[in-house]
Amino acid sequence: MHGIKVRTVLEITNTRKIYSLPGLRLSMVVLLFFCCFQTFSQQKSQFNLSLYGGMQLMSERDKGYSPLLYRGSRPYLGGSFRVQKPQKEMEWMVTFGEGLAENQYGHAWEITTFSILASHFYRRSKDQRLQWGWANLNSFNQRLNSRFANFNNRSEYFTAFGPAVKIRSPFTWGDKHFIWENMAHMQVLGFTLASDYVLSEPRGLREDSGMKGFLNMLDPFFLGRDWALGGVSQLNYQLTSGNKLGIQYRYDYQQLATIHPVQRSRGAMLLVLTVLL
Numbered sequence: 400m401h402g403i404k405v406r407t408v409l410e411i412t413n414t415r416k417i418y419s420l421p422g423l424r425l426s427m428v429v430l431l432f433f434c435c436f437q438t439f440s441q442q443k444s445q446f447n448l449s450l451y452g453g454m455q456l457m458s459e460r461d462k463g464y465s466p467l468l469y470r471g472s473r474p475y476l477g478g479s480f481r482v483q484k485p486q487k488e489m490e491w492m493v494t495f496g497e498g499l500a501e502n503q504y505g506h507a508w509e510i511t512t513f514s515i516l517a518s519h520f521y522r523r524s525k526d527q528r529l530q531w532g533w534a535n536l537n538s539f540n541q542r543l544n545s546r547f548a549n550f551n552n553r554s555e556y557f558t559a560f561g562p563a564v565k566i567r568s569p570f571t572w573g574d575k576h577f578i579w580e581n582m583a584h585m586q587v588l589g590f591t592l593a594s595d596y597v598l599s600e601p602r603g604l605r606e607d608s609g610m611k612g613f614l615n616m617l618d619p620f621f622l623g624r625d626w627a628l629g630g631v632s633q634l635n636y637q638l639t640s641g642n643k644l645g646i647q648y649r650y651d652y653q654q655l656a657t658i659h660p661v662q663r664s665r666g667a668m669l670l671v672l673t674v675l676l
Contacts, residue, residue: 401519445483447608450474451647453633453669455496457482459510461542461661463594469508475667485525488532488565492631494649496667501569506546514538514630518584519561527567534563534584536627538653540663551595555657559589559620559627576637586627589620593657618657626654633671 455475460468477494494514501507520532541554563584570577620627629652635645647669655661 429440430433443485447481447673448655448676449479449671449673451669451671453667457500457665458663459500460662461553461659467502469500469502471498471500475669486522488520490518499667502661510541511541520565530565532563533560535560536586553591555591555655555661557589557591557620561585561587578635578637581632583630584628587622591618591620591655591657592616595658624656626652628652643673645671645673647671
């Protein structure tokens with residue numbers, strides 16, 4: 400009886416060791432991914448992965464620093480993953496940019512931006528040109544002024560939901576196939592997390608680290624008080640392999656009624672490579 404217990408303990412221990420191996424965990428994750436991918440494929444879904452890069456022009460105003468307008472340009476990178484179903488289309492766009500903006504006197508900020516835009520569109524058929532849906536924008540922006548010894552770092556994050564519309568216009572030029580897509584969104588309701596009046600961190604962060612302190616750090620985001628809207632216009636040339644080469648123009652406008660109001664306008668021109676998975 401004692402031998403059976405020892406053998407059972409050893410078997411359990413060995414089993415735990417096997418399942419704790421990193422290679423086995425990775426294999427299980429890959430297997431789960433392919434199972435999910437196969438499930439979507441059986442639903443006649445199409446998957447596209449896009450990578451894009453280019454330059455962005457930006458105009459920024461943060462009254463926590465100055466009422467002056469700061470202008471500049473910077474490299475802009477991003478990627479997106481799109482799932483197309485017969486009556487639904489979902490896309491997640493991730494973008495990143497970092498660069499300098501100067502005012503009329505040559506004083507500069509270093510501006511870093513990271514955003515995720517998730518959109519869902521609904522349609523009766525895959526060939527429907529006009530599609531309505533909704534979008535969720537998550538945006539983080541940080542401004543660093545190296546000329547300041549104190550209070551040189553200001554930032555804000557906001558997430559909001561709102562309506563979105565897309566127009567898809569395929570056309571041919573000789574034997575070449577093109578697709579022109581235009582998408583626009585406007586955020587309506589959400590919340591903002593921004594720097595305090597005289598501190599870089601959000602208000603209430605030092606007062607209470609619990610749930611009450613977290614809720615005190617949040618400000619409501621709603622249309623009319625705050626503005627966040629944007630659009631994407633992209634022209635794709637469709638290759639025989641199903642992949643696409645394209646050029647994209649992306650515009651964003653944001654005006655946030657934080658403790659120190661923030662206003663920005665940005666436009667980017669990007670080259671796009673889309674791969675059919």
